[in-house]
Amino acid sequence: MNKKRILAVLLASAMAGGLLAGCGSGSQEPAAAKTGTAESSGSGDSSASGGKVTLAVWNEPSADEALNMYKQCEKATGIAIEVTVIPESDYSSKLNQMVSTKDSSIDIYVIWENDIANFAQVGGIVPMDDYLAASSIKTDEFIDAVSKLSDGLGGIYGLPWCAATEILYYNQDMFDAAGIAYPDNNWSYVDYKAAAEKLTQKAADGSTSIYGSALPDTQTWWAGIGGAGDQVYDPASGEMVIGDGALSFVTDCADMVANGVMPEPSSDTADLFAAGKAAMSCQGSWHIGTYGSGLDFNWDIATIPTDKIKYNTLHTGFYSINANSKNQELAFKAIEYLMGEEGQAINSRASGNPSAIKSIAAWGAWKVEAATTIENWEAVTDSLAAGVFGYTCLPSGVTNNAVSEFNNAVLGQKTPQEAVDSAARYAKETIGY
Amino acid sequence: MANNQSSKSSKNKRKNHLTAYAFCAPWFIGFLCFTLFPIGFMFLTSLTNRKLNGISQFIGLANYKNMLSSPTFWNSLKVTIFFTIIMIVVTAIWAVIMAMLLNYKQRLNGIFQFCYFLPSVVPSVALAYAFRTIFGKDAGLLNAIISIFAGKNISINWLYDSHTVYFAVFFITLFTYNTGQMMLIFRSALNDVPRELYEACDLDGASGLRKFSNVTLPMISPIVLFNAVMGCTSALNGSFALLYPLTGENGDPNGMTHVLSLLVYKEAFSNMKVGYACALSVVLFFVACCFGIAIFAISKKAVFYEN
Numbered sequence: 001m002n003k004k005r006i007l008a009v010l011l012a013s014a015m016a017g018g019l020l021a022g023c024g025s026g027s028q029e030p031a032a033a034k035t036g037t038a039e040s041s042g043s044g045d046s047s048a049s050g051g052k053v054t055l056a057v058w059n060e061p062s063a064d065e066a067l068n069m070y071k072q073c074e075k076a077t078g079i080a081i082e083v084t085v086i087p088e089s090d091y092s093s094k095l096n097q098m099v100s101t102k103d104s105s106i107d108i109y110v111i112w113e114n115d116i117a118n119f120a121q122v123g124g125i126v127p128m129d130d131y132l133a134a135s136s137i138k139t140d141e142f143i144d145a146v147s148k149l150s151d152g153l154g155g156i157y158g159l160p161w162c163a164a165t166e167i168l169y170y171n172q173d174m175f176d177a178a179g180i181a182y183p184d185n186n187w188s189y190v191d192y193k194a195a196a197e198k199l200t201q202k203a204a205d206g207s208t209s210i211y212g213s214a215l216p217d218t219q220t221w222w223a224g225i226g227g228a229g230d231q232v233y234d235p236a237s238g239e240m241v242i243g244d245g246a247l248s249f250v251t252d253c254a255d256m257v258a259n260g261v262m263p264e265p266s267s268d269t270a271d272l273f274a275a276g277k278a279a280m281s282c283q284g285s286w287h288i289g290t291y292g293s294g295l296d297f298n299w300d301i302a303t304i305p306t307d308k309i310k311y312n313t314l315h316t317g318f319y320s321i322n323a324n325s326k327n328q329e330l331a332f333k334a335i336e337y338l339m340g341e342e343g344q345a346i347n348s349r350a351s352g353n354p355s356a357i358k359s360i361a362a363w364g365a366w367k368v369e370a371a372t373t374i375e376n377w378e379a380v381t382d383s384l385a386a387g388v389f390g391y392t393c394l395p396s397g398v399t400n401n402a403v404s405e406f407n408n409a410v411l412g413q414k415t416p417q418e419a420v421d422s423a424a425r426y427a428k429e430t431i432g433y
Numbered sequence: 434m435a436n437n438q439s440s441k442s443s444k445n446k447r448k449n450h451l452t453a454y455a456f457c458a459p460w461f462i463g464f465l466c467f468t469l470f471p472i473g474f475m476f477l478t479s480l481t482n483r484k485l486n487g488i489s490q491f492i493g494l495a496n497y498k499n500m501l502s503s504p505t506f507w508n509s510l511k512v513t514i515f516f517t518i519i520m521i522v523v524t525a526i527w528a529v530i531m532a533m534l535l536n537y538k539q540r541l542n543g544i545f546q547f548c549y550f551l552p553s554v555v556p557s558v559a560l561a562y563a564f565r566t567i568f569g570k571d572a573g574l575l576n577a578i579i580s581i582f583a584g585k586n587i588s589i590n591w592l593y594d595s596h597t598v599y600f601a602v603f604f605i606t607l608f609t610y611n612t613g614q615m616m617l618i619f620r621s622a623l624n625d626v627p628r629e630l631y632e633a634c635d636l637d638g639a640s641g642l643r644k645f646s647n648v649t650l651p652m653i654s655p656i657v658l659f660n661a662v663m664g665c666t667s668a669l670n671g672s673f674a675l676l677y678p679l680t681g682e683n684g685d686p687n688g689m690t691h692v693l694s695l696l697v698y699k700e701a702f703s704n705m706k707v708g709y710a711c712a713l714s715v716v717l718f719f720v721a722c723c724f725g726i727a728i729f730a731i732s733k734k735a736v737f738y739e740n
Contacts, residue, residue: 005448008455015459093485093702100487118705122486207586266570267592267679277571397682397703404683413595413687422504429503433482433706 051330052080053107056098057317058091067350073337079330081108092396099124104324107331110317111158113149113392120157125320127155131332137339141357145314145389148235158318159339162353163361165285165383166223166312168192168305172298172373174199174210174279183280183302185382189227192280192305193252199279200261208260214272214281215262215410216253218403219313222391223282223304224249226311232390240394240402240427242420245308250406250416257410265407284315285380289352292370301379303386314387316356354384398427472718479712485705496712505688505696506713512684513693513720516672521664523603525657528615533649535616536623546620553613557671561678564605568592592679593686602690605675611667615660622656623649651737658732665724669717673698693717 061068061083070081084106086094092112098105099119111119119125132139137159146160168183175182180195196212203209216224226232230245256262263272273281276297282304291299304312319335321328337343344355348366355361361384367377391399402423409419479496483489500506535546552560567574568591580587591601606612626649634644650657673694676684682699684691693713701710 005452005455008452008458012455012458012462015462090702093705096485096705100485118486122488124486203586205585207588264570264590265593265685266590267565268569268572270572395704397699400681400703401683401699404681404685407593407685408687411590411593411686426505429499429505430704430706433484433704433709 050078051327052082053325053327053331053334054082054084054105055108055110055334056084056086056095056106057110058086058088060085062350064350067346069338069343069346069350072346073334073343076342077333077337079334079337081334095119098322102324104322104326107322107325107327108335109320109322110161111320112317113389114394114396116149116158116318116320117153119320120153120155123323125157126323126328127153127157128159128321128332128335129155131336132156135332135336137336138357138359141359143314143356143358143361143384143387145387146316146356149389149393151235158320159335160316160318160356161338162316162344162347162351162366163356163384163387164315164351164353165380165387166220166282166304166315167285167379167383168280168282168302169273169287169291169299170280170302171273171276171278172300174297178279182300183305185303185376185379187302187305189305189307193256196256196261196280197259200259202260206260208263210276211263211272211278212261212280213256214278214283215257215265216282218400219284219315219391220282220304221249221403221406222399223312224253224307226313226388226390227304227307227309229308232313233388233393235393238393239431240391240398240424242402242424246406246420246423247416249307250409250419253406254410254412254416258412262410264411285383286315286352288368288371288374288380289350292368293372294370298373300374300376302376303379303382310382310386311390312383312387313390313392314384315392354380394427395430398430401426475711475714478708479715481708482706483708483711485701485707489708492708496709499709500712500716505691506716508688509684509691509693509696509713510716510720512689512691513669513672513717516690516692517665517668517724519599519603520606520668520672521661524606524609524612524615524664524667525660527607528612528619528660531616532619532623535620549616550613552608553610553616555608557609557674558678560605560608561675564601564608565592565679568601595686595689598680598686598689602676602679605679609667609671609675611664611671615664618656618660619653622653626652654732654736655738658728658736661728662725665721665728669721669724670694693720 055070061070065071070083074080092115095109095111095115096118097103098109099122109119109125111125116125120127139156139159142160143163146163150156150158168187170183172182175195178195178199180198183192183195192213198212199210200208200212201210222232225242225246228245228249230243231241233239234241253262257264263278270277271281272278273283274291274295276295288301303310319338321331321335325331338347339357341360344357344360345363345365347353348355348360348363352366352368352371354366361381364377366380368374405414405419405423405426408414409416414422478489480491480493481489482492482495531549535542535549539545555563566572570576570588570590570593573591575591576587576589579589589597591597630648630652631644634648639647672692676690676692676695677698680686680690682695682703684695693716697710697713697717700706700713
């Protein structure tokens with residue numbers, strides 16, 4: 001009986017000890033310097049050369065070392081960057097949880113537009129103004145949209161790693177066969193609709209074999225809605241603003257789907273444009289690098305056709321410094337390289353996205369060499385000039401819900417008016433929680 | 434002497450009790466830390482406007498008031514109840530049919546059982562992604578097969594058409610682990626039904642359907658109850674793993690598959706409204722309780738125990 005009791009006590013103690021060890025926090029005290037001052041030395045900072053910082057991002061760095069900006073940063077500065085890749089579907093929520101738990105394992109967060117104000121307000125990231133005062137980063141050359149994003153935050157909390165836009169991709173071979181002139185950067189929305197109808201090819205049984213245009217995706221629904229005149233995102237109130245523009249664009253898409261000009265939303269994940277099943281597609285500019293020379297047809301790009309206004313959404317990530325990082329100075333030095341001419345040029349070549357710094361973007365390092373059929377590179381620079389941070393500043397649950405409602409309208413499950421009203425109502429009950 | 438003996442015996446009793454509690458302690462500590470505490474924390478958080486970044490303020494029952502005035506919530510609740518009931522019925526019926534087929538004495542029974550059970554060991558998420566491809570509109574395998582037999586291009590939008598989505602989703606539930614498990618349990622229960630009862634039925638000239646309804650079903654009714662409870666748990670908890678890859682966090686098309694577990698995920702991780710998501714979880718908890726109470730209430734009339 002005594003042996004049994006001893007065994008029982010030992011087991012219970014082992015269990016309790018294991019639980020307490022597992023529940024214990026591994027993080028050490030956060031750095032004393034949380035304001036990001038250039039003069040602070042913060043406990044745990046390594047010397048100027050050498051040392052390591054950790055960085056969180058949602059996409060894998062390039063396997064080609066020459067195009068891996070983090071490896072090049074290590075060579076240039078001596079600061080090793082350990083990259084933690086978090087899947088894109090969970091990226092924002094994981095970062096929010098890390099901020100909430102004051103995690104100090106990541107020194108540099110590459111954060112999205114809808115998180116920058118959020119993290120700044122809760123003190124999860126530090127302002128970099130003092131660092132920037134002594135730095136060579138050309139903050140006065142940022143594109144306008146980036147400068148406006150920092151308004152009202154009380155400082156510069158993030159530096160944009162690139163500026164991706166949304167553009168129109170078109171199949172030149174199909175345009176030639178249909179005898180339609182190629183789109184240019186002045187193409188109107190009416191021209192686009194007319195061309196889409198002419199480019200649609202039907203099979204003998206009436207089903208569509210080639211679509212005039214792919215359906216807008218999660219990103220480019222907003223390009224159409226903004227182009228039709230809606231504000232989409234109001235920076236003053238943080239609200240989603242859709243109305244007549246959304247109604248008009250959703251109605252047009254529903255009509256085009258009903259006529260077989262666009263495909264229905266479905267669970268197929270195939271890229272119809274790349275597969276040669278759609279003559280045109282509005283997508284993010286980063287697909288230029290994806291397509292490269294791998295498509296079986298000649299293709300080129302143009303700006304998103306202009307409806308009432310020229311509109312597309314900018315996409316980027318912002319380098320920011322974790323307020324609980326023990327290596328804030330080193331983190332800024334790494335960011336300084338990544339935002340410098342060399343770092344930005346490497347990022348542009350690797351991703352096909354222009355820099356958000358105008359003078360660096362002008363070099364054209366973002367022009368993907370493999371995309372040999374592209375002549376209208378101005379489509380990217382024109383889109384950059386017209387781009388805004390719109391829907392990307394809204395919670396993803398709200399924008400995804402809206403896209404789902406638009407797809408419901410396109411499928412005929414509700415009217416476009418019902419879809420727009422439903423999307424707006426859901427946004428209102430969610431934002432400002 | 435007698436006093437000494439009785440005090441020794443009560444001391445021994447106490448020692449035995451303490452030993453028993455000590456053996457139970459590891460499980461109980463785990464239960465406290467990983468089950469009870471999170472449930473309690475969830476109830477408390479549902480009274481706040483906690484966001485994913487940690488900001489939190491007590492707001493009382495505001496989350497529940499907002500929920501009650503939200504059409505999204507009511508749609509979700511309706512879909513959850515509908516989905517749970519149909520999933521229990523569909524999977525139980527299918528499991529019984531499979532179990533009865535496997536109960537026949539035939540050659541290669543083991544191989545048939547293996548084949549019937551094999552899809553159940555595939556993780557729900559992998560299963561859902563595989564079927565998402567199969568049910569694709571233009572590039573889906575099912576449409577391709579139907580087109581071959583029909584002799585023309587068939588392009589049904591299985592997962593985005595309001596007329597076919599439920600068929601597709603409930604068809605996929607037949608291949609989940611829960612259904613396979615039900616099948617094995619039913620098979621075991623069918624083996625325990627006394628043969629003499631069937632022989633008596635044969636002597637009385639009862640049809641197959643009569644035998645099933647008057648003999649088989651009452652005899653396996655305790656197992657039906659058990660599987661109904663397991664099916665209910667699977668439908669309420671496991672529906673997320675199945676539906677999120679299939680139809681997305683918005684429960685497309687038109688919210689028809691927008692169960693509460695999907696809404697909880699969407700509110701917590703896409704909209705960062707952890708407080709509101711906890712309030713939804715509390716509702717889900719009470720829905721599960723109601724289902725449990727309803728199943729046990731029905732079982733009092735419908736379950737036959739031999740003793």
